[in-house]
Amino acid sequence: MLIALQVLTVTAIATYLFCWRKSAHARNAQTWATLLARLRPEWSARELSDHFLWQEGLSATPEDAWRRMEGPKGLWVIYQNARVMIEMADYAQRNCEGVDRLLVETLRSDAMQIRVCVLTALAQYALMQASEGVRVNAYRAAALYTGMAARMTQLLQTNAATLVPDFVAAM
Numbered sequence: 001m002l003i004a005l006q007v008l009t010v011t012a013i014a015t016y017l018f019c020w021r022k023s024a025h026a027r028n029a030q031t032w033a034t035l036l037a038r039l040r041p042e043w044s045a046r047e048l049s050d051h052f053l054w055q056e057g058l059s060a061t062p063e064d065a066w067r068r069m070e071g072p073k074g075l076w077v078i079y080q081n082a083r084v085m086i087e088m089a090d091y092a093q094r095n096c097e098g099v100d101r102l103l104v105e106t107l108r109s110d111a112m113q114i115r116v117c118v119l120t121a122l123a124q125y126a127l128m129q130a131s132e133g134v135r136v137n138a139y140r141a142a143a144l145y146t147g148m149a150a151r152m153t154q155l156l157q158t159n160a161a162t163l164v165p166d167f168v169a170a171m
Contacts, residue, residue, distance in 0.1 A: 027087060027090070028094070030087065030091065032088075032091060032163055032166070035084060035087055035088050035091060036166055036167065036170045038084045038087075039081055039084050039170045039171065040077045040080050040081055041170065041171075042073070042077055043069055043070060043073060043074040043077040043078075044171060045058075045078075045142060045145055045146045045149065045171075046171075048060045048064075048065050048068055048069070048142055048146065049146045058139070058142060058143050058146060060139075061139075062132075062135040062136050062138070062139035063135055065135070065138060065139045065142050066134070066135045066138050066139070069138065069142060071125070071138075072122055072125055074138075074142075075118045075121055075122055075125075075138055075141060076118070076122075078114060078118055078141055078142065078145045079114070079115055079118040079119070081145070082110070082111040082114040082115055082118075082145065082148065083111065083115070085107065085111065085148060085149070085152050086107060086108055086111045088152060088167070089103075089104045089107040089108070089152065089155060090104075092104075092155055092156065092159055092160055092163075095160075096159040096160050097159075098159065099155065099159050100155070100158070100159075103151060103154070103155050104155070106151060107148060107151055107152060107155070110144055110147060110148040110151070111148065113144050114141050114144045114145055114148065117137050117138075117140050117141035117144065118137075118138075118141045120137050121134050121137035121138045121141060124137060149171060152167065153167065153168070
């Protein structure tokens with residue numbers, strides 16, 4: 001019985017490592033066009049900020065933001081786009097010289113905060129519908145998202161200015 005458990009454990013670890021390696025290779029082989037195509041345009045933070053992609057901050061209240069982002073639909077788009085923007089930052093870091101490492105780490109941190117806020121808001125929404133806590137978490141996620149998009153634009157302007165128009169169009 002102990003041998004079977006050891007074999008099962010080694011097999012599970014080997015399978016995990018194989019899948020991890022395969023996904024890392026696929027992620028590294030992505031092109032800028034495939035990354036842009038993965039951005040979900042169904043909802044844009046343009047509706048919440050007058051200067052989306054150029055500076056941080058929202059020009060909407062939490063209640064207004066919740067309504068404009070169409071509740072959980074906009075939250076889910078934010079969640080998915082945050083991951084894609086991290087992959088874009090990684091792409092820029094791999095393919096452009098002199099990328100600001102601090103800016104890339106800030107983008108990664110933003111993405112994690114966004115994903116936590118979104119998951120918290122969605123869990124609260126599932127339990128309490130559109131309560132004040134849900135709207136506040138959704139607002140926080142949207143504010144972080146606009147900040148992340150502005151930092152991504154800054155990263156691209158500094159290191160790969162030719163990619164900015166495609167990014168702005170996709171967002």
